[in-house]
Amino acid sequence: MSSDIKEYMTPKGKKRYKFAIYAGKDKATGRSNFVRKSFNNLDDAEKSYLSIKQAIKSGQYSFKKQKHYKFKDVYNEWCANYANGVKESTLATTKRIIEDHVLPEIGNLYIDRITVVRCQHAVEKWFKQAPKTFTRYIRYANDIFKYAEHLELIKSNPMSKVIRPKPKKNEKDVESLYTKKSSKKFYTRAELERFLEYAKKFKLKAYAYFQILGYCGLRRGEALALQWRDIDFNNKTLTVNKTTSKGLDNRPLIQKPKTESSIRTIALDDDTLQVLREWQREQLIERNEANVVPIGINNSKAIGKLYLFEGYRYHKYPTNFPMSETTASNWNDAIAKKAGLPHINLHGFRHTHASLLFDARIPLKEVQERLGHKNADITEDVYIHLTQQRKQKTASNFGVYMRKA
Numbered sequence: 001m002s003s004d005i006k007e008y009m010t011p012k013g014k015k016r017y018k019f020a021i022y023a024g025k026d027k028a029t030g031r032s033n034f035v036r037k038s039f040n041n042l043d044d045a046e047k048s049y050l051s052i053k054q055a056i057k058s059g060q061y062s063f064k065k066q067k068h069y070k071f072k073d074v075y076n077e078w079c080a081n082y083a084n085g086v087k088e089s090t091l092a093t094t095k096r097i098i099e100d101h102v103l104p105e106i107g108n109l110y111i112d113r114i115t116v117v118r119c120q121h122a123v124e125k126w127f128k129q130a131p132k133t134f135t136r137y138i139r140y141a142n143d144i145f146k147y148a149e150h151l152e153l154i155k156s157n158p159m160s161k162v163i164r165p166k167p168k169k170n171e172k173d174v175e176s177l178y179t180k181k182s183s184k185k186f187y188t189r190a191e192l193e194r195f196l197e198y199a200k201k202f203k204l205k206a207y208a209y210f211q212i213l214g215y216c217g218l219r220r221g222e223a224l225a226l227q228w229r230d231i232d233f234n235n236k237t238l239t240v241n242k243t244t245s246k247g248l249d250n251r252p253l254i255q256k257p258k259t260e261s262s263i264r265t266i267a268l269d270d271d272t273l274q275v276l277r278e279w280q281r282e283q284l285i286e287r288n289e290a291n292v293v294p295i296g297i298n299n300s301k302a303i304g305k306l307y308l309f310e311g312y313r314y315h316k317y318p319t320n321f322p323m324s325e326t327t328a329s330n331w332n333d334a335i336a337k338k339a340g341l342p343h344i345n346l347h348g349f350r351h352t353h354a355s356l357l358f359d360a361r362i363p364l365k366e367v368q369e370r371l372g373h374k375n376a377d378i379t380e381d382v383y384i385h386l387t388q389q390r391k392q393k394t395a396s397n398f399g400v401y402m403r404k405a
Contacts, residue, residue: 014040018037070111075103089253195210198338199331216272225322227304227306228280252322254322261373283310325346354371357370364379
């Protein structure tokens with residue numbers, strides 16, 4: 001046994017072996033470097049001692065300590081890099097998903113110590129919590145592990161080796177219509193008419209908004225982003241060229257739709273045109289009464305810049321910015337309750353419109369263009385989904401009828 005290896009006893013009376021090897025001076029600080037190790041048995045101590053002595057002699061021993069990063073630390077670096085190539089709304093959504101779902105599971109773990117087993121447990125938990133969206137959590141976690149691998153913080157990516165649970169076929173919808181509040185997906189023609197009847201009594205602004213959703217099939221953000229210059233009263237058309245979204249810290253944003261197919265011009269029926277004319281007049285009156293800079297009914301240029309559905313800020317009348325989606329959702333809840341109708345979410349009005357177009361036997365291609373679907377497959381899948389719902393309702397109604405007979 002080398003004289004540098006010392007035998008000692010722990011406070012609990014256990015025999016251990018340790019050594020300290022001088023390894024020269026640190027060039028930056030001038031301090032002496034020592035390699036200190038301790039072992040449970042002599043054999044391990046001697047092997048390590050000889051190995052380190054040889055490495056020091058050959059100049060291959062490094063005193064640089066590898067910093068251990070937690071997953072959340074790597075996420076912060078990855079996020080700063082990711083932010084350079086995406087829109088603010090995309091960044092905000094990504095951060096929300098990771099910080100709400102991924103970080104609570106593995107954020108506080110050291111990234112070089114996260115195993116495949118630990119990742120598998122996280123994936124199974126995500127699947128139970130969100131069977132329709134859990135793959136997004138895996139994808140973002142996977143991207144962060146890849147980033148760590150690129151920086152040589154880890155040798156391999158444990159998330160790439162997990163087995164993904166497979167959802168049942170009937171758990172997968174084309175466009176999700178379910179909400180936590182209700183399983184109702186869209187209104188019938190009679191239900192939509194009743195809803196709009198009560199919307200008109202509730203507030204003209206709300207009536208105009210839901211008229212556009214139900215009669216034009218716009219996405220909720222597309223309707224909120226409409227300006228009066230997007231409405232052509234002479235040619236009876238409406239142009240969709242932007243949508244609302246949320247940025248960092250829920251900052252409201254106006255941006256282009258995700259796909260080129262979403263940018264479209266659709267024809268308006270006479271009833272919808274009349275509702276919009278009435279609301280435009282009412283909106284100008286409201287603005288003038290609220291001591292906002294008056295806009296005359298003939299000032300088409302100024303009117304054109306106004307958003308149809310302006311929102312309030314700091315309890316004051318709008319500074320020409322769309323109202324929030326939360327406001328529209330609250331209207332929806334209140335009107336459905338007053339009308340005695342089942343609740344559907346805002347996106348359900350888009351599906352109501354699709355349903356009525358199919359009832360009117362409008363060709364699939366025209367429905368696709370009106371709804372702004374990227375391809376006909378999406379439109380066809382929506383049609384199949386709506387048809388299945390009708391079949392289920394028919395069977396249910398028949399069962400009720402037979403029980404009464």
